[in-house]
Amino acid sequence: DGGITQSPKYLFRKEGQNVTLSCEQNLNHDAMYWYRQDPGQGLRLIYYSQIVNDFQKGDIAEGYSVSREKKESFPLTVTSAQKNPTAFYLCASSLWGNQPQHFGDGTRLSIL
Amino acid sequence: KNEVEQSPQNLTAQEGEFITINCSYSVGISALHWLQQHPGGGIVSLFMLSSGKKKHGRLIATINIQEKHSSLHITASHPRDSAVYICAVKSTYTVSLGDSGGGADGLTFGKGTHLIIQP
Numbered sequence: 469d470g471g472i473t474q475s476p477k478y479l480f481r482k483e484g485q486n487v488t489l490s491c492e493q494n495l496n497h498d499a500m501y502w503y504r505q506d507p508g509q510g511l512r513l514i515y516y517s518q519i520v521n522d523f524q525k526g527d528i529a530e531g532y533s534v535s536r537e538k539k540e541s542f543p544l545t546v547t548s549a550q551k552n553p554t555a556f557y558l559c560a561s562s563l564w565g566n567q568p569q570h571f572g573d574g575t576r577l578s579i580l
Numbered sequence: 581k582n583e584v585e586q587s588p589q590n591l592t593a594q595e596g597e598f599i600t601i602n603c604s605y606s607v608g609i610s611a612l613h614w615l616q617q618h619p620g621g622g623i624v625s626l627f628m629l630s631s632g633k634k635k636h637g638r639l640i641a642t643i644n645i646q647e648k649h650s651s652l653h654i655t656a657s658h659p660r661d662s663a664v665y666i667c668a669v670k671s672t673y674t675v676s677l678g679d680s681g682g683g684a685d686g687l688t689f690g691k692g693t694h695l696i697i698q699p
Binding site: 511572 | 584610611613615620621622623624625628630666668670686687688689690691692
């Protein structure tokens with residue numbers, strides 16, 4: 469079955485560490501997105517990518533980095549520069565243009 | 581700046597009741613999405629619409645472009661409908677600010693409506 473796989477489901481980070489969240493899709497979608505969800509707030513866009521080897525900053529890109537070396541994969545690195553990384557992170561993908569986005573099950577990141 | 585407002589924020593109803601969740605937005609859009617988020621966090625896309633009305637099972641979504649308003653209705657509600665329902669819009673206006681980022685091609689989300697259906 470086609471879908472989006474995010475791993476791990478739960479992730480703990482020590483202060484000062486970088487961590488990478490995985491997102492893989494086998495839907496043959498061109499576009500992929502990373503969102504952050506905080507309690508009581510709507511999802512906010514961190515980064516998105518329309519095609520391989522290209523990506524754009526979203527509304528809250530500071531402290532994050534991404535890569536898009538393969539169509540299927542769009543990993544997100546939460547760097548030590550992100551001062552408040554504790555949140556729920558969702559990856560999504562879609563065909564390009566005005567198409568529905570398919571979401572993964574999310575990764576919950578916590579700081580130890 | 582595009583704002584997406586949902587109401588109510590929280591809704592508790594009895595099984596069988598007709599449910600309405602509202603979404604208002606402030607800018608021109610090319611599409612509006614209704615999403616469902618279950619307690620585990622995963623999100624499912626319910627509808628994408630740009631005009632009129634769509635129906636899937638007991639769910640109905642309507643949109644009024646002139647009034648910048650959409651509603652999600654659930655008929656004959658059931659406890660398994662308990663979830664957070666999220667409205668999201670894709671603006672027709674995209675701002676590109678180069679390296680400083682800003683306004684992108686993703687969706688703008690409402691804060692969600694937390695629905696509980698009691699048996």
